[in-house]
Amino acid sequence: xxxxxxxxxxxxxxxxxxxxxTNSPYNAKPGDGGDDSAAFxxxxxxxxxxxxxxxxxxxxxxxxxxxKAIDLKGATVAIAGSGKGVSRLECxxxxxxxxxxxxxxxxQLSISNLSxxxxxxxxxxxxxxxxxxxxxxxxTAVTNLRMEHVGFNVAAKGDYFRKHIYTSYLQSPVFIDVxxxxxxxxxxxxxxxxxxxxxxxxxxxxxxxxxxxxxxYKGCVFFDRCNAVKNxxxxxxxxxAVEYCTVDILQVFALTRTxxxxxxxxxxxDIVNAASDVDTVVTPFTDFVIDNCGTVNIxxxxxxxxxxxxxxNICLKGSATGAKTVKHNIFxxxxxxxxxxxxxxxxxxxxxxxxAAVAKYCVNGKINSDVTHMSGVTGVENxxxxxxDH
Numbered sequence: 361x362x363x364x365x366x367x368x369x370x371x372x373x374x375x376x377x378x379x380x381x382t383n384s385p386y387n388a389k390p391g392d393g394g395d396d397s398a399a400f401x402x403x404x405x406x407x408x409x410x411x412x413x414x415x416x417x418x419x420x421x422x423x424x425x426x427x428k429a430i431d432l433k434g435a436t437v438a439i440a441g442s443g444k445g446v447s448r449l450e451c452x453x454x455x456x457x458x459x460x461x462x463x464x465x466x467x468q469l470s471i472s473n474l475s476x477x478x479x480x481x482x483x484x485x486x487x488x489x490x491x492x493x494x495x496x497x498x499x500t501a502v503t504n505l506r507m508e509h510v511g512f513n514v515a516a517k518g519d520y521f522r523k524h525i526y527t528s529y530l531q532s533p534v535f536i537d538v539x540x541x542x543x544x545x546x547x548x549x550x551x552x553x554x555x556x557x558x559x560x561x562x563x564x565x566x567x568x569x570x571x572x573x574x575x576x577y578k579g580c581v582f583f584d585r586c587n588a589v590k591n592x593x594x595x596x597x598x599x600x601a602v603e604y605c606t607v608d609i610l611q612v613f614a615l616t617r618t619x620x621x622x623x624x625x626x627x628x629x630d631i632v633n634a635a636s637d638v639d640t641v642v643t644p645f646t647d648f649v650i651d652n653c654g655t656v657n658i659x660x661x662x663x664x665x666x667x668x669x670x671x672x673n674i675c676l677k678g679s680a681t682g683a684k685t686v687k688h689n690i691f692x693x694x695x696x697x698x699x700x701x702x703x704x705x706x707x708x709x710x711x712x713x714x715x716a717a718v719a720k721y722c723v724n725g726k727i728n729s730d731v732t733h734m735s736g737v738t739g740v741e742n743x744x745x746x747x748x749d750h
Contacts, residue, residue, distance in 0.1 A: 367396035369480070379403050381417055386387070390420025397457075400449075401428040404437065412436040417447045427455035432503070434464035441474035444511040448468035450479040456487035460503070461494045467503040475511040476521075483518030486543065492660045493528035493553075505533040508663070514548075520546050524568060532557040532579075542568030542591075546563070547590070560586050566593060570617070576602035581626075588614045590639070599625040601652075609634060624651040625680075631669065632634060633660040652678025662690045 381388040381396075381403045390400035400415075400422070407413040412435040419442040441447025451457050457476055460469065469492070478486035489512055492503055493628045512524045520543035523610065527533070530552055540549040542565075549568035552558065557579035565571040571588035573596045574581060581597055588594035594614035599605035608629040614620035615637040622630050629650060636647040647663055650656055656676065663673045673691050676684060 364416075372653060377407050377413035379406060379413065379415060381415060381422075386653040388422055389551045389678075390418065390422050396422040397424040397426050397428050399745075400418050400424075403429065404430050404439075407437055408433055408435045413600045414438040414440055417441040417449075419443070419446045421448045421450055423448055423456050424451050424453065425704070427451075427457060427458045427459060428455050429461050432460060432462045432464070432467040432469060434466040436468040438468075438470040438472070439474065440472050444475050447473060447477050449476045450477040450515060451486040451521070452479050452481070453490065454480060454485060454487050456491065456523075457489050458524045459488070459491040462492070462503055463494060468506075469503055470506045470508075472506075472508045473510070475513060477513055477515050478519040478521045479515035481516070481517060485520060485522045486531075487521065488523040488526050490524070492530070493526075493625035503529070506536075507538050508536040509533070509592050510538045510615045512538075514541060514543065518543070522546060523548050524550060525549065526551045527555075528550075528553045530558070532559075534559045538563045540565040540568050541683050542566060550574075555579075558582070560585065562583065565589070565591060570596060571614075572596065573597075574598070576600050581605065581607045581613055583609045585611045587612065588616060588620070591616045592618050593622060596622045597624070597626065599623075599627075600649045601625045606630075606706075608632075613637070615639060618645065619649050620647045622649040622651070623653055624654065624678075628654045628655045628657045629658075630663060633659045635662050635664065636673070637664040638666065638671065639657060642664060644670045644672075646672045646675045647672045649680075650674070650676050652680045654680050654682030656686075657684065657685045657686065658689065659687045660689065688720075688723040711714050717730055 379386070381399055382390070383652060386399040386403040389398040390633045403415050408416060408431070415438070416440065419720055476489045476699065480486040493504065512521060514520055524540050524542065524546070526548065531553065531634040533552065535550065546568040548570040549565035550572045551570060552574045554576045555574060558574060559579045559679060560583045562571065562585050567590040569592050571594050572583070573593070575598045577597060577599050583595060595612065596611055597607050597617070605626045605628045607629045608621050609621060612637045618635045621631060638645050648658065658674060676685065694705045
């Protein structure tokens, strides 16, 4: 990447500053082992002061010996590297790389073609790679975040970020081709508290504690062709009960330790063509937990081995009304391994009887009968799983 620092006059008449972090007066020096965090901080501050712009990050390894706090102050800022794995920001401290402690509600931040590397050494935590929040702001329009072709990884075995992307009050964040490689000590991959809308496409989260966690959420949440592997939980979305929220989970893969999918208080849920797996069932494991959600559609999903009596594939619970549709799924249970294909809490005796009648189409799957009889669920309809010769 050839860097030139220029000022471009935007369409609204505002100055847009495009700078390169290796140019004067910032003078970051990739690969020399020196601390580059101040150079990045200075360059970003210049862009914010100029009304917004792009920070170019040429190929190389940049060292962050300390975490820097950046206030975007309502500016539109892009940080663009030369490629994931090509432009590398290595964290050699215990706090992390950036904290965007924004004090205005109209920030727009884009991060692309960069890798963030935990490199504190000695098996120690490198803190939080990217943090976006401010304790004094309580608005779901604080920051619009877009991440594309971004990686989070470790420099050596044992190194790790405790949190990778930790944010609050995001407006319509977009994550495309974001790769997170954590460790058994990592707490979270994508962690968003209070937000409105979210789009994840072709993202991957491995061994990062909580993979995709969105709490106190509203709006439309959309996952397409994402992966959650070796985490404690996979796709965990908790909506605000008094706000409207829809969740679409399409063509994803999950292999976790507790729940692959857990959705609470959403008005509409669609889980389509998902593949659900678990390594070893040590504690009670439920693939999909749908709690107090309205309209639910689970179709075309496949639940892979292992089979275990303390594993349940789908659990529907709560008192929210709405059509519950479970169809064209493969529960892959087998004779002699009484995995619970379905559990309904609450659920009527009639619903359970109907489910039991079609359980034979789930390759000897069984319906858990130890459920609480309560009212308030409209029922599970249109069960239509493939018939197998067995």
